Amino acid sequence: MADTTDPRSEHPDEFPKQSQDSQPGLTHQMSPAPDHGEKTYRGTGKLEGRCALISGGDSGIGRAVAIAYAREGADVAIIHLPEEEADAASTAELITEAGRRALTIAGDVRDEGFCRDAVERTVTTFGGLDILVLNASYQDDRDGIESITTEEWDRVMRTNLYSMLWLTAAARPHLHDGSSIITTSSIQAFNPSPGLIDYAMTKAAQVAFTKALAQDLGEAGIRVNAVAPGPIWTPLIPATDWPEEKIAQFGADTPLGRAGQPAELAPAYVYLASDDATYVSGAILPVTGGKPL
Structure with a gap:
């Protein structure tokens, strides 16, 4: 029998009680530290010579994707809030250690002009x-x-929806056949929680955005897809105004019995950006620990 990994025990299944004072959350305040693939992701050149821009790329899922893209051969720019400078610098260092160019862009995606400038x-x-x-x-x-x-x-609408429109509109003249747009949606788009009603609404809208834009840009050879994460251990979680007891059991209600780690999302983003997915567009790829969409 092959030596395989038990997905139930690959990562922590419970967390110490903790919270952070405000959004955005910061990586260094988390216990345990999230796994972004720093020690485990191995690239094979799937994105060699390409250039990527990731909003929210300083920590969490964005950092894991930035690491994976760099190790697959891409130069990576990350957008982050000014107060996330330390996280952004750490991510940029990991990109350059992979032998690729890194660009950190501090600002707020709720500002249309900033979104245009970030692309330029x-x-x-x-x-x-x-x-x-x-x-x-x-x-x-x-x-x-x-x-x-x-x-x-x-704040929710401008961060989660307006920024998508502005960044995509600014990027479109620079994209070409073979380019890829990937949205981070959520299981909340399909199974919304009452306490996250406004967030869930934006995630459902992102699904519509992805599917409609895939139809619009397909003739230009540009693919548009989304990843729909389940509960993932990122700074967003302890910085959400939840009771500490809820944080401690975060992700325990999944079939695999635990929260996911950012590193477990990164291969989905690599796949969708690479030539392995040349016939995939308008797709919503779930990474949910077994929770159904």
Whole structure:
């Protein structure tokens, strides 16, 4: 019998009680530290010579994707909030250690002008753009629909939806046949939690965005897909206003009995960006620990 990995015990199945004061969460405050594939991801040249831009690329899923893309041969630009500078610098160091160029772009994707500038800086620095990963996201726990302020609603919508439109529109003139756009949706798009109603709405909208844009850009040879993660251990989780007891059991309700790690998402993004997926567009790829969409 082959020596295989038991997916139930590959990573922690419970976490110490913890919280962070505000969004965005920071990696160094998490216990245990997330696994982004720093010690395990091995590239095989699937993205050799390509250029990628990842929003929310400093930590969590975005960092894991940045590491994998660099080790597959891509130059990587990451967008991050100014207060995430330490996480961004760590991610950039991992990109350069892989022998690729790194670009960190600090700003807020809720600003249309910043989104345009981020794309232009990427193209100017790298000489082009082949892969756009729309990953930046914001969520918070809601205590009933009446508790959602217009300010919070606006933050969720502008971070999770408006930024996608602005980044994609700015990137489109630079994309070409063989380019790839990948959105980070969520299992929340299909199985929404009441406390994440506004976040879940944006994730469902991202599914529609992905499917419609795939039809629009298919004739140009540009593929558009989404990854739908389940519960993944990222800074977003302890920074969400949940009771510490809920954090401790995060992901325990999946069939595999645990939360996923960012490193377990990265191969899905590599696949969708690579020539292994030349006939895949408009797809929603679940990485959910067995939870059905």
